[in-house]
Amino acid sequence: MQKNNKTYNYKDMLKVVKGLVLKKLDQQSRWDLHILPVVKYAKKLGKIYHADLEVLEISAFLHDLTRMTGDKNNHHISSALIAGDLLSELGFPEKRVKLVQDCIRNHRGSLNSERKTIEEVILTTSDAMAHIMFPLPMFWGCYKETQKNLSISEGRDWVLSKVLRSYKKIYFPEARKLVSKKYAAIKLVLS
Numbered sequence: 001m002q003k004n005n006k007t008y009n010y011k012d013m014l015k016v017v018k019g020l021v022l023k024k025l026d027q028q029s030r031w032d033l034h035i036l037p038v039v040k041y042a043k044k045l046g047k048i049y050h051a052d053l054e055v056l057e058i059s060a061f062l063h064d065l066t067r068m069t070g071d072k073n074n075h076h077i078s079s080a081l082i083a084g085d086l087l088s089e090l091g092f093p094e095k096r097v098k099l100v101q102d103c104i105r106n107h108r109g110s111l112n113s114e115r116k117t118i119e120e121v122i123l124t125t126s127d128a129m130a131h132i133m134f135p136l137p138m139f140w141g142c143y144k145e146t147q148k149n150l151s152i153s154e155g156r157d158w159v160l161s162k163v164l165r166s167y168k169k170i171y172f173p174e175a176r177k178l179v180s181k182k183y184a185a186i187k188l189v190l191s
Contacts, residue, residue, distance in 0.1 A: 008091035041126035059103035080104040128166035
């Protein structure tokens with residue numbers, strides 16, 4: 001596959017993508033408790049639903065790129081722009097660059113955006129699954145990262161709201177089944 005006389009090698013491209021994410025990483029726990037689980041769930045669901053695994057893996061690694069560098073409100077837009085520039089530069093086919101960008105742009109549950117491809121739905125679901133299966137980053141985001149000086153009960157309400165939103169953006173029955181016990185436990189603890 002070519003673009004501008006460049007051919008891409010997926011393994012090499014993935015090394016560059018991972019390297020960029022690791023360079024921008026604000027803390028190791030975000031890699032372990034969010035990025036890698038999103039990648040894992042995206043690949044697992046991608047195999048089940050015969051999606052483009054390269055698009056999914058790249059999207060999963062890059063979906064929160066600028067969130068890690070401080071763009072919490074519009075990271076879905078700014079991360080998609082950076083992903084597009086990087087992947088185009090690496091020779092990834094333009095049609096697939098757009099797929100990656102659409103996945104990243106539409107992964108946020110709070111936006112209720114229309115997801116048009118199976119890859120977009122899978123990335124959204126995978127992100128939500130990671131929130132529920134590994135909830136500690138949500139607590140950190142609530143009390144530390146937002147710097148809104150929330151009370152304990154306000155923080156609880158914020159996390160519970162995020163958990164409920166995340167569960168709603170899990171589109172596949174087998175994914176809901178996988179997270180159901182953890183989801184019930186989080187709701188119980190936060191009630």
